[in-house]
Amino acid sequence: MPSHHPLPFDPIDRAAQLWQDRIGPAATMAAVTNIMRVQQILQSSVDAALRPHGLTFARYEALVLLVFSRQGSLPMNVMGQRLQLHPTSVTNIVDRLQADHLVERNGHPTDRRTTVVTITEAGRQRQKIATGALTDIDFGLVGLDDAQIAQLTALLTEVRRAAGDFS
Amino acid sequence: MPSHHPLPFDPIDRAAQLWQDRIGPAATMAAVTNIMRVQQILQSSVDAALRPHGLTFARYEALVLLVFSRQGSLPMNVMGQRLQLHPTSVTNIVDRLQADHLVERNGHPTDRRTTVVTITEAGRQRQKIATGALTDIDFGLVGLDDAQIAQLTALLTEVRRAAGDFS
DNA sequence: TCCCAATAGTAGGACGTCCAACCACTTGCC
DNA sequence: GGCAAGTGGTTGGACGTCCTACTATTGGGA
Numbered sequence: 106m107p108s109h110h111p112l113p114f115d116p117i118d119r120a121a122q123l124w125q126d127r128i129g130p131a132a133t134m135a136a137v138t139n140i141m142r143v144q145q146i147l148q149s150s151v152d153a154a155l156r157p158h159g160l161t162f163a164r165y166e167a168l169v170l171l172v173f174s175r176q177g178s179l180p181m182n183v184m185g186q187r188l189q190l191h192p193t194s195v196t197n198i199v200d201r202l203q204a205d206h207l208v209e210r211n212g213h214p215t216d217r218r219t220t221v222v223t224i225t226e227a228g229r230q231r232q233k234i235a236t237g238a239l240t241d242i243d244f245g246l247v248g249l250d251d252a253q254i255a256q257l258t259a260l261l262t263e264v265r266r267a268a269g270d271f272s
Numbered sequence: 273m274p275s276h277h278p279l280p281f282d283p284i285d286r287a288a289q290l291w292q293d294r295i296g297p298a299a300t301m302a303a304v305t306n307i308m309r310v311q312q313i314l315q316s317s318v319d320a321a322l323r324p325h326g327l328t329f330a331r332y333e334a335l336v337l338l339v340f341s342r343q344g345s346l347p348m349n350v351m352g353q354r355l356q357l358h359p360t361s362v363t364n365i366v367d368r369l370q371a372d373h374l375v376e377r378n379g380h381p382t383d384r385r386t387t388v389v390t391i392t393e394a395g396r397q398r399q400k401i402a403t404g405a406l407t408d409i410d411f412g413l414v415g416l417d418d419a420q421i422a423q424l425t426a427l428l429t430e431v432r433r434a435a436g437d438f439s
Numbered sequence: 440t441c442c443c444a445a446t447a448g449t450a451g452g453a454c455g456t457c458c459a460a461c462c463a464c465t466t467g468c469c
Numbered sequence: 470g471g472c473a474a475g476t477g478g479t480t481g482g483a484c485g486t487c488c489t490a491c492t493a494t495t496g497g498g499a
Binding site: 111112113114115116117118120123124127128129132133134135136137138139140141142143144145146147148150151162166169170173186187188189236239240243244245246247248249251253254255256257258260261262263264265266267268269270271272 | 282290291296300301302304305306308309312313314315318336340355356403406412413414415416421423424425430434435436437
């Protein structure tokens, strides 16, 4: 969290009003700015909860993905597809998890281009602890009831679908 | 955009199902993951639209803030409050805008600790052009009608309020 | 069979964000 | 008046993301 004292007004709403006066319809701009800011808030909260456990949200997501996989292992390119990350981001994350002995890199038995990432027992334990820390703070998502959370998910899923994230 | 081919299924929804089976209620996790991913999509779209004009969304927002200010100038700390950025992020952004001759740094007349940032004429022109590029792509926000966009803004504003972003 | 396009992963660099630490200046209080 | 606490901004480092470029390997078609 940028740890600023809260403003006495909503800066996004104020910017939207000025935009409306000076430029034109501001609804889309306001929505996008809201997404950007809420993401930042959630990222901060989640990372703060994970810091004592030596993880970031990006690395935590990778651990969860591996825990959910059948063998506790996946090729790097599959991880990139599921987490929707650039190959270089996967390399970066796996580097750090490996340095922390939470995952291992192994060669693929038949395709020598492919690197298979396997979660270690330490990785499984770390993931469990981290999951507790995150559920304790509700992933930083505050202020909404169950119906509103479902509504939010539905709206954002529609955006992802329209953007061609999946079909 | 990570430029991956779209998956034939929604990876977030799949993760939520596994979470539900193995860990517990997944609604909050799914909502948070959706926000993270949609933010990433929007950031990519917006930055791609701005790249030909030598801007990023962060720098664009700073330019807009200055254009909207009365004198076209604001102290750095005020910029940080309005954009809800860490002081070091403001320094970084102003550095780059200044290197591009889109803003200037000046001393504050009475408080010598304070640095005042002023937009240049080139900055104003760049902002206009960039705004056109962004409105052309609807800020990357696709798939929602006006009512849904308003609904999304309302939900996210509530999250920001509950998180103590403003009062 | 052999070559070439496609695929998997990595290296290096840019960018934005944050934190910790630091210096300069200002303000408040004794 | 002077010192301590607070404020404003920068520097240096960590992290995650992306892009471009590169190597190694695979697989399909001439």
